[in-house]
Amino acid sequence: MTVQDIRSFNRFYTNLIGALDHGRHVYAPYTLTEARILYELAHGTRTDAADLRAELHLDAGYLSRILNGFEQDGLIERGPSEKDPRRRRITLTGRGREAAGLLDERARESVGALLAGVAPDDRTRLTEALRTVRDVLGGGPSAGREDVLLREPGPGDLGWIVQRNGALYAAEFGWNTDYEGLVARIVADFAEDHDPHLERAWIAEADGRPVGCVMCVRDEAPATARLRLLLVEPDARGLGIGDKLVSAVVDFARGVGYRDLVLWTNDVLAGARRLYQRHGFVLLAEKPHRSFGKNLVGQDWRLVLRAAPE
Structure with a gap:
C-alpha cells in the first residue's frame, strides 16, 4: 500500500x-x-x-x-x-x-x-474490512476501555438485553427461565412507558457489537431512581465497561435531580457487588429467598446522591 x-x-x-x-x-x-x-x-x-x-x-x-x-x-x-x-x-x-x-x-x-x-455477504466482508482498518491503524486489535461506546438502545437492542440476560445467567449461575421472564417484563415496561427525561437505558458497544447494558428507572420511593439489569459480556470483562455503565447511571440520576439511587442484587454476583461498593453504594438489607430455581440471598443497596432537605 x-x-x-x-x-x-x-x-x-x-x-x-x-x-x-x-x-x-x-x-x-x-x-x-x-x-x-x-x-x-x-x-x-x-x-x-x-x-x-x-x-x-x-x-x-x-x-x-x-x-x-x-x-x-x-x-x-x-x-x-x-x-x-x-x-x-x-x-x-x-x-x-x-x-x-x-x-x-x-x-x-x-x-x-x-x-x-449492499448484499448480506458483502456486509460481512465490509464489517471485517472496517474492523481491520481500525485494528491496523489504531495500533492493535480490539481495543480497550477508551474504544467502548455507551449509547441509547436502537432497534433490536431491548430484545438483546432480554436474550443475553437469560442466556448468561443460565450459563453462569444455572438460573431458570423465571429470570428471563422477569427481565422481559422489566424491559417491556420500559419500552411501553418511560419518561426519557427521568429514565434511560444504555448499551455498551465495542467493535460494532453490544457488550453490556444497564437501565436507570424511577423507583416507587419519592426522589429515588433504581439501577437495573447491569450486564457485561464475559469476553468484554476487565475493560472497565461495568464501571462505565454504573458511572453513566450515577451521573444521569444525579444530573436530573434524584436524591437516592437504589438497586437489588444477589450475593452470588460478587463482581457486581464490588463494583457497586467502589461507587459508594451501601448495603441496607439482606434476605434469603428462592427464585430462578435457586436458593439465593437478595441484597438491597443504596447510594445517596444528595442530602435530603431539612
Whole structure:
C-alpha cells in the first residue's frame, strides 16, 4: 500500500459521505463539529471540557465558543465536577438530548440507506474490512476501555438485553427461565412507558457489537431512581465497561435531580457487588429467598446522591 492508496480512499469516502448527506441535512442546524460534541455528550462518560477537547482534538477557544452557544440555546448545563472541583461538568438538558437524538436518528437513516444496496455477504466482508482498518491503524486489535461506546438502545437492542440476560445467567449461575421472564417484563415496561427525561437505558458497544447494558428507572420511593439489569459480556470483562455503565447511571440520576439511587442484587454476583461498593453504594438489607430455581440471598443497596432537605 502506498500513500496514494490512502489518499485515494480518503477522497472516495469523503465523496461518499457527501453524497449521503446531499439534500438530507443530517447535521442541520449544527456544524459537523457541533454534532460531534452533542454526540459525545449524549453517549460518552467524559463530560467536562478538558475531556471533550482531548477526545475531539479541538482548540480550547473554539470548543469554549461552541459550549457557550449551546448553553445560550438551552442545550447544556454546566456545574462543578463531582470528581474534580477544578473542572466543570457538562450535561445535556432535555432539549439538548432531544437534539442529539434527532441527529443520531438522521445519521442512522443515512447509513441505513447506504447499506440497503449492499448484499448480506458483502456486509460481512465490509464489517471485517472496517474492523481491520481500525485494528491496523489504531495500533492493535480490539481495543480497550477508551474504544467502548455507551449509547441509547436502537432497534433490536431491548430484545438483546432480554436474550443475553437469560442466556448468561443460565450459563453462569444455572438460573431458570423465571429470570428471563422477569427481565422481559422489566424491559417491556420500559419500552411501553418511560419518561426519557427521568429514565434511560444504555448499551455498551465495542467493535460494532453490544457488550453490556444497564437501565436507570424511577423507583416507587419519592426522589429515588433504581439501577437495573447491569450486564457485561464475559469476553468484554476487565475493560472497565461495568464501571462505565454504573458511572453513566450515577451521573444521569444525579444530573436530573434524584436524591437516592437504589438497586437489588444477589450475593452470588460478587463482581457486581464490588463494583457497586467502589461507587459508594451501601448495603441496607439482606434476605434469603428462592427464585430462578435457586436458593439465593437478595441484597438491597443504596447510594445517596444528595442530602435530603431539612
